[in-house]
Amino acid sequence: MNGKATTTRPRPDRGRSALGPALELVHTGRAPTRAVLTAELGVTRATAGAVAAELEALGLIRVDSRPGAAAGSQGRPSHRLTIDDNGPVALAAQIHADGFRAALVGLGGRIVATAPGCVTVSADPAQVLQAVVEAGAALLRETGRRCVGAGLAVPSAVAEPDGTALNPLHVAWPAGAPVRDIFAELVGAAGIAGPAFTGNDVNLAALAEHRHGAGRGAQHLLCVATGHRGVGGALVLDGRLHTGSSGLALEVGHLTVNPEGRPCHCGSRGCLDVEADPLAFLTAAGREPGPEVSLLQQCRDLLRTAADDPGVRAATEQLIDRLGLGLAGLVNILNPDRIILGGLHRELLAADPERLRAVVADRSLWGRSGSVPILGCTLDHNSLVGAAELAWQPVLDDPLAALGRQAA
DSSP states (O other), X not given: OOSGGGOOSOOOOSGGXXXXXXXXXXXXXXXXXXXXXXXXXXXXXXXXXXXXXXXXXXXXXXXXXXXXXXXXOOSSOBOBEEEOTTSOEEEEEXXXXXXXXXXXXXXXXXXXXXXXXXXXXXXXXXXXXXXXXXXXXXXXXXXXXXXXXXXXXXXXXXETTTTEESOOTTSOOOTTBOHHHHHHHHHHHTTOOSOEEXXXXXXHHHHXXXXXXXXXXXXXXXXXXXXXXXXXXXXXXXXXEOOOSSSOOXXXXXXXXXXXXXXXXXXXXXXXXXXXXXXXXXXXXXXXOOSSSOHHHHHHHHHTTXXXXXXXXXXXXXXXXXXXXXXXXXXXXXXXXXXXXXXXXXXXXHHOHHXXXXXXXXXXXXXXXXXXXXXXXXXXXXXXXXXXHHHHHHHHHOHHHHHOOOOO
């Protein structure tokens, strides 16, 4: 989360109540020193020192034994605070149309180890989730790391409070599959410690980018992305994901951007979901998707030829215009202070940033009155990092309750 204005917790005075806020500040990079921690928490130096020492005893952070000053800084040197590189991890996993990836993610959004899995995602979600959990358990055995919990990112809206995948359009799962319960049961059966969570992949990408990447510091952050198939969106308001009344908000893929366009899985035509995803790009460029690499990688490879291939250049411009039209509608409705783009959309932005920004400005009220920054996501595997954030949240809320007191 991005600063004092984004938290709803009262400022702690001392003791245990300060541990969670202090850990969150170090976790998101907003307290690189004990002096900054003191100022951010609004406590005495002695209290900040005791809090930092407690977090260090829990194996979560490191406190430099000797205070030092940053180059060019003035004032009293302060002890630097860093994430403990040997500390606990969260098991994170992402399912997508081309398979899955499992990873171990530490505090600070740092990916410690990964295990890509290219398997066919069958109609039975338990099958691929079993492979995910087995891969994660193997990583934990290999690294010997303590696990705080598990998080799963899925290519579907996840209905709350049931944790069901309501519209897994690009995998063969039945609508309403109880993915959270299946994942939690498999995690427990594998002996993996901690609670298990499930969320929409783009929601989790936005959460990760807001805490650790291109969205850091934004108050009203809009994220739109396409990875393997389809288009998703997410909104972070004052540091919290806006998921609507039942977890189903920001289904931006079903905005109509071409009324005479391709049929969409939702029953409409010309939705962003089928007009601005990797398959749409390959089709517009006159290319058949191949089985050897992911659709996203095929698009990346093709974009490198845009300068020399008129067909690829025309496809790039067409998708940029479709994406810009969708973003303009979202800007009119949501009035974000920053937009971040992921997957193929990040590549399209890099290919012709001025064209995309011009389309958004021309077709949106607020784009004309004041430019909305449009940036590419900066984190590799941001949905994985966001899935880990779900598992880390109980630790950020109350480190002692989640981990138990350890000896210094």
